[in-house]
Amino acid sequence: MADRHADALLIGGGAASHACAVALRERGFSGSVLLVGRELDPPYDRPPCSKEYLRGERERPATYLSLPGDVDVLTRTSVMKLDAAARVARLSTKEEVSYGCALLATGANVRRLPVDGAQLDGVHYLRALGNADAIREDAEGLGPARREAVVVGGSYLGTELAASLTLMGKRVTVLMQEDVPLERAYGRRAGEWFQARLEREGVTFVGGESLAGFAGDDEERVTEVLTSGGRSLPARMVVVAAGAVPDVMVAKAAGLEIGPMGGVRCDASLRVIGAEGLWAAGDMCEWESPLHGGPARVEHWEVAAGHGRTAAAGMCGEPVEHAEVPYFWSDVADWVTSEYVGVVGPEGWDREALRGSFESGAFSMWYLRGERLVGALSVRRGDDLDEARRLIASGERVTPQDLERP
Ligand SMILES: Cc1cc2nc3c(=O)[nH]c(=O)nc-3n(C[C@H](O)[C@H](O)[C@H](O)COP(=O)(O)OP(=O)(O)OC[C@H]3O[C@@H](n4cnc5c(N)ncnc54)[C@H](O)[C@@H]3O)c2cc1C
Structure with missing residues (x-):
């Protein structure tokens, strides 16, 4: 006999x-809802x-998301074990919770790089x-005299961190495997534009190299980042x-x-394969996506929220x-906001089209695989994304020439 019952159990906060x-409450779900994070x-x-938040411009409580008052929330509590057949979860408090339906939404963890010196003070994830x-706290504690900071990684998180740390008074170097930042997501041409934009603000880039290790001082604090190409980058702190x-x-x-993408396998309505009454959502959900034409796993905030709403529809007996x-x-300080829509999978894209111009700082890049649009990036041309969404969803045939004209 379980200690507690939830009509809907949401695993992950x-x-x-x-x-x-x-969405459960908006759809009129009247049963008990328990969220465990x-x-x-x-x-x-x-x-x-x-x-x-990193820059200290937003207070912690202002980041909290509001929930309907009749949703029970357990914080500092993990689901340790799930018996999907019996529909019972065991919590870190040793309580057992039986459920009518459940959502698995345990998200993702950082990828740690197991190199020498990874334990040194000043190395952060x-x-x-x-x-x-x-x-x-580390950035502030170092003060203005010890300014060198290294960010390892040239993705959206790496560029956002480089911008925030620069605004916090650091002299930032980005070390990345790509030749230019954001290349994997946005391609070489757009990546070069982002690199130039950040360099104008004082960020330095070291591309085409990997992290080889960290060196530290007698106090076990990081002092250098060592690269695969044999460089040593001075660093008082690293993210x-x-x-x-x-x-x-x-x-x-x-x-x-x-x-195959490391997520829990779900059907197109996000029902977990082989487990009745169980849905998955967010970064850890790998679903059979009609738009991708196969399994997909995506780590975007709006996708996780959209998944949550889709799962709620299924839990209410209205699967979609x-x-x-x-x-x-992505916000690179208030220097650049980029927006992106897309269904680019491991196959990538083979042609690009540009609307607007890099010089003006207002452009959209369109990514095609064959004659199908698979993605679009906008910088100060947000309206283009409506057209991109429509073309991606319809699968209509297009050429780069069609896309370069509004
Ligand atoms: C620093 C940062 C900045 C980002 N910026 C952007 C951005 O600008 N734009 C954008 O689109 N996306 C951004 N993202 C990505 C976005 O935040 C994620 O895609 C989104 O948070 C995924 O939501 P989720 O619910 O799947 O997982 P998460 O937000 O990771 O939530 C999962 C939660 O479940 C908890 N959990 C895990 N296991 C258990 C368990 N067994 N029991 C209980 N709880 C558990 C975890 O601790 C975590 O709190 C950013 C991510 C990071 C880290």
Whole structure:
């Protein structure tokens, strides 16, 4: 006999669980809803961790997301074990919770790089509010005399961190495997534009090299970042932004199927394959996506929230296929906001089209695979994304010439 029953149990306290809880109530779900999250905080807005919150421009409570009052929330509590057949979860408090339906939304963890010196003081990773606190305290504690900071990784998180740390008074170098930042997501041409934009603000880039290790002083504090090309970059602090790994620990232990992209396998309506009454959402969900034409796993805030809403529809007995074109935005300080929609999978794209111009700082890049649009990036041309969404969803044939003309 379980200690407690929830008609809907939401496992994980992030964007996906939050959106699912809100959508359940909006759809008139009248049963009990219990959200269990292992962090110290209730569900919060994670993207500011590399932006306003990191820079101390937003207070912690202002990041909290509001939930309907009749949703029970347990913080600092993990789901340790899930028996999907019996529909019972075991919590870190030793309580057992039986459920009618459940959402698995355990998100992702940072990808750690196991190099020499990784344990030194001043080497940071960023996923949660607590990590942002530690980075801010370290940056402030070093003071203006010890300004050198290195960010490892040239993705959106790396560029956001480089911008925030620069605003916090640091002299930032970005070390990345790509030749230019954001190349994997936005391609070489757009990446070069972002690099030039950040260089104008004083950020230095070291591209085409990997992290080889860290060296430190007698006090066990980092002093240098060592690269695969034999360079030594002075560093009083380091933030490693080398990607995320879906957190499928509970799913794996429950015997659920893990897909080729490392997420828990779901059908197009986000029902977990082989487990009645169980849905998955967010960074750890690998779903059969009609728009991608196969399995997809995406780490974007709006996708996680959209997944939560799709799962809620299913829990209310009104299943729908999850077919929203994934949307992503990134703020590089207030210097550049980029927005992106796309269904680019491992195959990537083979042609690009540019609308507007890099010189004007207002442009959109369109990414095609064959004659199909698979992605679009906008900088100060947000209206283009509506057209991009429509073309991506319809699969209409287009050429780069069609796209260069509004
Ligand atoms: C610093 C940072 C900045 C970002 N900025 C942007 C941005 O600008 N734009 C954008 O689109 N996306 C951004 N993202 C990505 C976005 O935040 C994620 O895609 C989104 O948070 C995923 O939501 P989720 O609910 O799947 O997982 P998460 O937000 O990771 O939430 C999962 C939660 O579940 C908890 N959990 C895990 N296992 C258990 C368990 N067994 N029991 C209980 N709880 C558990 C975790 O601790 C975590 O709190 C950013 C991410 C980071 C880290």
